[in-house]
Amino acid sequence: MNDSSPFVAVIGGGPAGLMAAEVLAQGGARVELFDAMPSVGRKFLLAGVGGMNITHSEPKAPFLGRYGVRRDEVGALLEGFGADELRAWIGGLGIDTFVGSSGRVFPTDMKAAPLLRAWLKRLREQGVVIHTRSRWLGWNTDGALRIATAAGESALRADACVLALGGGSWARLGSDGAWVPLLEARGVSIAPLQPSNCGFDVQGWSPLLKDKFAGAPIKPVTIRLGDEAPRQGEFVLTASGVEGSLIYALSAAIRERINASGSATVHLDLLPSHSLEKVVGALARPRGSRSMAKHLHSQLGLDGARAGLLRELSVKDDFLDPARLAAVIKALPLTLVRARPLDEAISSAGGVPFEALDDGLMLKHLPGVFCAGEMLDWEAPTGGYLLTACFATGRVAAHGALHWLSERRALK
Secondary structure, three states, X not given: OOOOOOEEEEEOOOHHHHHHHHHHHHOOOEEEEEOOOOOOOHHHHHHOOOOOOOEEOOOHHHHHHXXXXXXXXXXXXXXXXXXXXXXXXXXXXXXXXXXXXXXXEEEOOOOOHHHHHHHHHHHHHOOOEEEOOOEEEEEXXXXXXXXXXXXXXXXXXXXXXXXXXXXXXXXXXXXXXXXXXXXXXXXOOOEEEEEEOOOEEOOOOOHHHHHHHOOOEEEXXXXXXXXXXXXXXXXXXXXXXEEOHHHHHOHHHHHHHHHHHOOEEEEEEOOOOOOHHHHHHHXXXXXXXXXXXXXXXXXXXXXXXXXXXXXXXXXXXXXHOHHHHHHHHHOEEEEEOEEOOHHHOOEEEEEEOHHHEOOOOEEOOOOOEEEOHHHEOOOOOOOOHHHHHHHHHHHHHHHHHHHHHHHHHHHX
């Protein structure tokens, strides 16, 4: 690397930006990375609290299916750097990984910080210069990048730049969506940012349910939306609705149903290990002087938050007929009316459409400007799928930038 090497600015210090910086440096570019926060990788570190789920070990077909309507586009990006390549790359940093019982992949120490420290050390050794507290403000009229720091604003001339500014969730960690109007002002059409992997509100819980069970888990339970196959897991009751892993897994479909119809009704099986016939038989047994609550507990083990939710979402007449009550227990309707605010979501949908980008993730309307990570219009559930695609898009954008710069040099 020397002064004649192309200079590439990377805007954003999350996994996509850091990966882009690494590939660019390995490709011979002079790389400087700018991040608005006091340190890089802040959302990455917080995502690792409680266990750094880096990717997933499931077979390729179901893995790609997690990306929904963008399965083909994300699949193309993962061709050269999927789950196996990501694990090998982590191993190159001196971090071993293992597959958990759920198929999720974790570093052996379950922590994100050692991985990030080793990665930043390697980036610095590769010559990457990292600037924190440096916010990108768009472009000057002459095309220079505007960078704001505590010392004031500066104009930066780069041969190319990679934008990896995240989506619109967790603004306090840097993903604030402030880039949207900056790109729109340059003629880039942006799909509206929406919450993904998020909780949802109901029309309103009763004071009893809210006061007694807000924060309580509902488990085990299965959830079904429309004709989709039911999913089993758990979720949590909140003061305004529901959240948790089982809800997040369906968040895209629930959100789109609400967008189209104003609400989405899911059906809950509160006793997934019991057949309908078994529930009917248990409820039909004489209960004598026992209350219905005690009957449900003694015959079916249905109590606590699950019993409270059953009372909340059923009507009085349901409890008068064992067959009718059993049907409600096995398919309890829960109507959701709105997603929680974007800033509460784990991730976001929307962003730069793939149609606005070439195969190297360069904006067609802005030659030399590449996009990566959650800025792109895709989404995935939790479980390592988000991070895997973020790493992959960073690599593709960096290779795209190197190829574009090489072609320009060849024309001179």
